[in-house]
Amino acid sequence: VYTIGEFSRITGLSIKALRLYHEKGILVPSAIDTESNYRYYDSHNVEQARIITHLRDLQFGLVEIADILDDVEDDCDVVAFFEKKKIEISTQIRNNLRILRDLNTIIKNEKGAIMASQSTEFQVEEKDLEPILIAGIRYKGKYSDCGKYFGKLGKSFGGVMNGNPFNLYYDGEVKETDADIESCFPIRKAKDVEGVSVRELPGGHCVSLIHKGSYETIGRSYEKVLSYIKEKGYTPQLPSREICIKGPGMIFKGNPENYLTEIQVMI
Amino acid sequence: VYTIGEFSRITGLSIKALRLYHEKGILVPSAIDTESNYRYYDSHNVEQARIITHLRDLQFGLVEIADILDDVEDDCDVVAFFEKKKIEISTQIRNNLRILRDLNTIIKNEKGAIMASQSTEFQVEEKDLEPILIAGIRYKGKYSDCGKYFGKLGKSFGGVMNGNPFNLYYDGEVKETDADIESCFPIRKAKDVEGVSVRELPGGHCVSLIHKGSYETIGRSYEKVLSYIKEKGYTPQLPSREICIKGPGMIFKGNPENYLTEIQVMI
DNA sequence: TTGCTCCTCACGTCACGTGAGGTGGC
């Protein structure tokens, strides 16, 4: 026979837990001193404790453990309980995997934005772009519609998105409304979705500038890009690209002063 | 402006939850009637509620949400919180996957045992056995040592175990102690482990009988098998196999009266 | 006397849910 302290050390269950299990009738000491109320445990209790610990490790609650202990004396009878628990655990796992995906998406986005805002002084520069696989939805409307379309794309391509969203502008001029826009996501794997164009966007040489601040002031950055192109004697090509490096976040809207948009004009 | 009921319907947060968030300072109504203490919410609150809901979906507790809301106004600043949460969630997933594996193992074992005990009337019968890939540890000792060796094998081959554990007996006679035993598990995939023999156990024709009850009475079942073999004029071959269809369970010891052991003697 | 072990309350944690009991406007 063991005192509660010894028994706690043997079983790895805390004294507080043991008192609780006693109170709930889950693990009753083999003897209790009527004078002092001291609890005394025996080797049969050790076996019970092993079972309880095992069930607790499998995420069973004390009430469930009590039920199992009452109804079951053989592993056979436990199968129904376990099937139920299996469903619970599977649900938890699925949910946690979703959370992990969401967290990763946000972290990746934000890290990209932080790096972009540190690494560059927002000068006009020339770049070579690789071809990329994209999914895009083309429509006539205004810039602010793009959030809606990014949302749509996100639903269909959530798992295979592979970089920041961007818009393609097919108009030669700036149009406030009725503009010809394609909202796109780089993706890892092609997939057929109704109303979405999945294709490879060709690479090439371009002139690029990162615009800092609200979208409303992007005109000034565009002017810089276009005057640079003129100066160098390049021929700008449509569509132009606007990559959303940092816009309103998934969680917070953030301060528009800190939004980052990269303008790319192919030449 | 909305009353708490309207706001609850808009945001999908319960009235009780909204009152709690108010109390905790996480989501404070834009106005409160000094007379009636009625809470009134506005569109800014709707945006706050969206953020809170999103964070709650990502398994953040209310205290963490309060911290984030205090410290953060841009998704950038949230990365540290999210990295931490990512570790938490990953740990949960790993743990849940382990639980799922454990549950599946027990369920599979018990279902097998239930089927075995229903499908047969425990008659001596002849069977053809397929060759199987096994991992085994051979030792000299007594039957009751095998639990220890099954435990060892379980640790090394936990992920690839593929059926019930069994013992091979290399002695022609029954020995209480100092018997030549190999404790084995069928496995799905070979793996090199120190002190463990991994190999294919050949198939063939055998005489089989399921023994019901404690191991101590298995001698009688053996006699039945051997007299059947003699009757038929077969030549028994070593080692004989004893498959533990149902023994002491992972959780409960169960009643030895219900233990099932299949004896197989190759001929 | 000190240190150790045991005991019994009672309260805290977490994110609410569930009443009870009452108010005010339609």
Next chain:
DNA sequence: TTGCTCCTCACGTCACGTGAGGTGGC
């Protein structure tokens, strides 16, 4: 008057942990 909405306590859930305050034997 009835039904609806809002309010404030206060208590329950879950599996313990954390004291407080006291006992008994070495």
